Amino acid sequence: MxxxxxxxxxxxxxxxxxxxxxxxxxxxxxxxxxxxxxxxxxxxxxxxxxxxxxxxxxxxxxxxxxxxxxxxxxxxxxxxxxxxxxxxxxxxxxxxxxxxxxxxxxxxxxxxxxxxxxxxxxxxxxxxxxxxxxxxxxxxxxxxxxxxxxxxxxxxxxxxxxxxxxxxxxxxQSDSYLSAVEERGRAADVASLQPLLRPRTVAVVGAGRKPGSVGRAILRQLRAGGYTGRLFAVNPAAHAILGVPSHSSVSALPVTPDLAVLAVPAAAVPDTAEECGKAGVRALLVVTAGLGPDQAAALLTACRSHGMRLVGPNCLGLSNTDPALSLDATFAAGHPHPGTAGVAVQSGGVGIALLDGLSRLGIGVSSFASLGDKYDVSGNDLLQWWESDGRTELALLHLESFGNPRAFSRTARRVTRRMPVLTVDAGRTDAGRRAAASHTAAAATRTMTRGALFTQAGITATHSCGELLEAAALMHSQPLPAGPRVAIVTNAGGAGVLAADACAEAGLVLPAPTPELVDDLLAVLPEGAAVGNPVDATAAVSEEQLTACVDRIVRYGGVDAVLVALVPTAVAVATGDDLVRALTRAGTRPKPVVAVRLEQGLPVELLPTEGGGTVPAYAEPQAAARALAHAAHRAAWLARPAGTVPDLDGIDTARAQAVVDTYLDAHPDGGWLDPRVCAALLDCYGIPQLPWAWAETEDEAVLAADRLRGADGRVVMKGHWPGLLHKSAQRAVHLDLRGDHQVRAAFRDLETRFAGLLTGVVVQPLAARGTELFAGVVQDEVFGPLVLFGLGGTATEVLADHAARLAPLTDHDVHDLITAPRCAPLLFGAQGGGPVDLAGLERLLLRLSRMASDLPQLAEADFNPVLATPGGVSVLDARVRLLPRRLQDPYLRRLR
CATH class of the missing domain: 3.40.630.30 (Gcn5-related N-acetyltransferase (GNAT))
Known part of the structure; x- marks a missing residue:
């Protein structure tokens, strides 16, 4: 070997x-x-x-x-x-x-x-x-x-x-192979989690005799929660704790537990884990915090050596509310209500907030895991469990880090086709991040990278636990809207205005009603009602009238959802009308209906309907609008078939790898490629470049200019030396050069000002007018290659008009990249010049994605500007940085 x-x-x-x-x-x-x-x-x-x-x-x-x-x-x-x-x-x-x-x-x-x-x-x-x-x-x-x-x-x-x-x-590595690997991995993963989430026997190691210990609290939760399996405590100083039999050690237990809960001091964790492994324990839940590096390594070694799955350390615990099991191995204050939401968090505090919120809403929890420091079991594992458990209909995640984002993305894309997956996007900022010198690295923020992951995987990303619960309440209780069109109905004009503003800010659309709908609504509403969007039903509207109004709008084909904003009035009290009942008296409606009650004390509630369902009610119109927008985005993602990575012709991966290997052999620490090597690499992937020539002397520059001049005779000269990134900022570019005299003068200027630095110049014909764009790649150590696209030119970082997707790009990803930036209308001919070569732009991004996926050594690629015209797309300036990295297979089955 x-x-x-x-x-x-x-x-x-x-x-x-x-x-x-x-x-x-x-x-x-x-x-x-x-x-x-x-x-x-x-x-x-x-x-x-x-x-x-x-x-x-x-x-x-x-x-x-x-x-x-x-x-x-x-x-x-x-x-x-x-x-x-x-x-x-x-x-x-x-x-x-x-x-x-x-x-x-x-x-x-x-x-x-x-x-x-x-x-x-x-x-x-x-x-x-x-x-x-x-x-x-x-x-x-x-x-x-x-x-x-x-x-x-x-x-x-x-x-x-x-x-x-x-x-x-x-x-x-076709998609069929990756799918087969995924399916084998899912089955194996679910089987390995059985002793963790469906244990027949549990032992709490470190349960104290005195109140106040975490181990004792977990033992109490297990006992009070009605755990149906066999339960033991491990404490050498007690024969029983809280009525639960206690033994001196794990090896002294009368039966081997499937799951051992470790609530012992950090120093004792490694030896205790080793004892559990030797005894045949199949899963560990370690709630202990404060493990040092050596203790952490010893804990994981014990788990791997003895084949134990591990949740934690430094976590709140886990639970499975299946009535056949009733496992609550947490030290939360209360027990989670049984239900249909699977929850995985890294923060115990966030876990408690979500458990309380889901229980209060009546959604309840199917299973819960506080992952803590996440040495082993991750959100990916829990997604696969929920996919298979037959109880979970909604997945909620709070993940501060990702061990293998690309494997997580493939799992999430599959699971989100079956159930909503929602997350709190934690860790969106990185205050300590130092932007690298290139445009690409400066643009690739942590927020953008995580956003790309969530968007491509179909995950609903929210910014707070409250927003997460708001969206979960709607997706649990209502059908998804077919689109973003919303009708607003209110009994108070001011509330309708607030709701309209909230919907517009959330990206929803408020279509005007048709004349037929206007006549239909006026026929059932009280005199003085204003039928626009919002519909002002006035304070005089009765329960019956409001019910008829909402029902007619739901049947109307021009809207996808109905938001009803209500305020309490003396008129309704005097007549005995319950306007909220107008929403809850009906059975299941074919479109989502949400309520906004400005007097409501809680941010979101689920109101029971007479048909056995629920209607979400929000205290603020912004919350209702956000939830509807999240639901509309999910519906749009589901309606679009899964994207495919197109086959590309003219790709020479072997030659590209040879270019990379040759460069890294000469530069073991990596670095920025000179223009000649950079162009050779781009040529391996068929990436279109404006013609250019390299010159190291004044005479060579003149000859290059004579060869490259276009019909107007003008050329551009760009200086180069190792490490130069922003030529314009360094004033290392001369534009609009005419004739040999100007070419010679430009070369001498660069040679004089950058004496000792300049290694040569690049000569190009002056490019035609067009839209200047930016495309690039940054290789994230965790997430893999991230492709960025947006408005280019010298102000690209100032304007920050960029979108990003993780490679490899599918056909859908490329479409999203092109349409997401604010400058997108320019590409489609918004200023009357006709659309640019969109097919050529798509090919450029796909080839850039392929290059980044093939070459893990590609740390950064920076194409700025990319000139897009109706006649074609070409890269005017390219920078590529290589680092000595080995290929890591992100889809290979392995534990963390």
């Missing part, structure tokens, strides 16, 4: 039944283990592996797997509890893009996903080495291995040669 193969990190991942396994490259010292794997195989399995039941073949295979390193060879092994359970290897012979693979799984461990998981990791390793195809020989009777290859999700071809089958597997 190669030195690079040996340097691959040890990772942990889940088998189909939720078992944790360690996957790592084999070492020479593993030979006896590898040989033992083969020698313990039955004669039949040995024959299927080697085509003959030969012990000699086993020895040769062990020698090959653990022998001296050689190019193009990689062997991975899977272990659990220190036992080797599977082996997979490929060998390309040191050259070419195809490699032969083989696989072996220990007897008794077939059909648990060992082989599939190893092959997935082998595929990732092979891709990183430029291998594009696997080949494998198998006996035609070896149905298990043939089925394994067929079910990978990769394109597989078979050729039968007598009793053998030759399989050829293409290693393209």
């Amino acid at each position: 190669t030195d690079d193969a040996l340097s691959r990190p040890t990772v942990h991942a889940l088998l189909a039944d939720g078992t944790t396994v360690c996957i790592r490259p084999v070492r020479r010292s593993d030979r006896e283990q590898v040989l033992g794997l083969y020698e313990e195989m039955s004669p039949e399995n040995l024959r299927l592996r080697f085509f003959v039941a030969s012990r000699r073949s086993a020895g040769l295979a062990a020698d090959r797997a653990c022998g001296p390193g050689r190019p193009g060879h990689q062997t991975l092994m899977a272990e659990t509890a220190g036992r080797l359970i599977g082996l997979a290897e490929y060998d390309s012979g040191g050259s070419g893009s195809s490699a032969e693979i083989s696989i072996a799984v220990a007897d008794g461990l077939h059909h648990r996903g060992v082989g599939t998981l190893l092959i997935e990791h082998l595929v990732s390793a092979a891709r990183a080495e430029g291998i594009t195809t696997f080949t494998a020989d198998a006996l035609s009777e070896n149905r298990d291995v043939l089925r394994l290859f067929a079910d990978l999700g990769l394109r597989t071809a078979r050729r039968f040669e007598g009793p053998e089958v030759r399989c050829t597997i293409a290693l393209d």
